[in-house]
Amino acid sequence: MPTQTLFHELGGKETIALVVDNFYVKMLADEELKHFFDFTDMKKQKAHLTSFVSFAIGSQEAYKGKSMKDAHAHLQIKPVHFQKTAGHLIATLQELNVPQDKIDTIISKIAPLQDDIVTVKN
Numbered sequence: 667m668p669t670q671t672l673f674h675e676l677g678g679k680e681t682i683a684l685v686v687d688n689f690y691v692k693m694l695a696d697e698e699l700k701h702f703f704d705f706t707d708m709k710k711q712k713a714h715l716t717s718f719v720s721f722a723i724g725s726q727e728a729y730k731g732k733s734m735k736d737a738h739a740h741l742q743i744k745p746v747h748f749q750k751t752a753g754h755l756i757a758t759l760q761e762l763n764v765p766q767d768k769i770d771t772i773i774s775k776i777a778p779l780q781d782d783i784v785t786v787k788n
């Protein structure tokens with residue numbers, strides 16, 4: 667039998683969709699971050715992020731949205747915004763009792779995206 671991917675170990679798309687839902691509750695409650703999403707269709711956004719994260723951790727279904735560079739180019743995201751966002755993701759995963767080694771794996775896929783997402787380098 668082939669080794670299970672992290673995507674499957676965590677419970678597949680349903681779990682990731684729950685992670686994404688809880689994550690955006692934190693993002694939209696954060697005074698420093700919520701304005702980024704003022705004009706965003708959150709239903710579409712959640713679907714995109716679910717698909718992106720799923721693919722990053724081993725789902726067979728390809729992510730068909732924009733590249734990270736194109737999706738964030740107009741947003742003036744600073745390193746501090748990226749760090750806070752990663753922090754909300756980690757807290758969300760911890761609250762859902764995802765084991766720390768799995769959280770580390772997810773973060774190791776997300777961290778290298780910082781260079782494409784952060785456009786204001788200060």
Ligand code: HEM
Pocket residue numbers: 699702703705706707711714715718730731732733737738741743747748751752776779783
């Ligand atoms: C931590 C790593 C991140 C990942 C994996 C990620 C992922 C994504 C994805 C998949 C999309 C959708 C692309 C599409 O529409 O095709 C997107 C768009 C977006 N992201 Fe991120 N993102 C990250 C960090 C951030 C940060 C730090 C911010 C701001 C605090 C942010 C704000 C947004 C906004 C505002 C959009 C566009 C929504 C719109 O089109 O209205 N993202 N992101």
